[in-house]
Amino acid sequence: MSSSAGESETRVRENSREAVSNVNQNPDNLEVAPGTVHEGIEGWVPELASEDDIRVALEKAFDYRGDVTVTTRDGTKIEGYVFDRLAGDTLATSFVRILPKDSSPRAKVCYADISALAFTGRDTAAGKSFEAWIRKYWEKKAAGEGHLNLQPESLD
DSSP states (O other): OOHHHHHHHHHHHHHHHHHHHHHTSOHHHHOOSOOOOOOOOTTOOOOOOSHHHHHHHHHHHHHOSSOEEEEETTSOEEEEEEEEEEOOSSGGGOEEEEEETTOOOOEEEEGGGEEEEEOOSOOTTTTOOHHHHHHHHHHHHHTTOSSOOOOOOOOO
16 A cells, blocks of 8 residues: 555544544534624714724624615715625725615715715614524413414514
């Protein structure tokens, strides 16, 4: 048997041992990808004093699950949902894309043209985690409420 074949066989045995030991582990303990933590930023008006402040605030706006109001340097206000951002090397080459609340066509705004940002819309998913939903379900069941069903609550 050649040296490389022996090394390969050893690697296969080691991988098999790891696979067998992982079978007996709790899958929750094997999870290594961190979840997203949603901050309570509803109503926040960030100070946009530096390039980093603008980039951080617009990244949070992208992760936000409600509407924001963007004010441009010419005074135009666009209220809507930030559905995309294109981060370039400079503010002049970076853009945020917004679905306006008033059903206007999608807006594309250059980072350099933004003078103010406000998290004005309600965070539609705040307090609506799966754990909160299950807790409410069991509370209703314990209270004896009839006709319980497993339907999601309205986001409105």
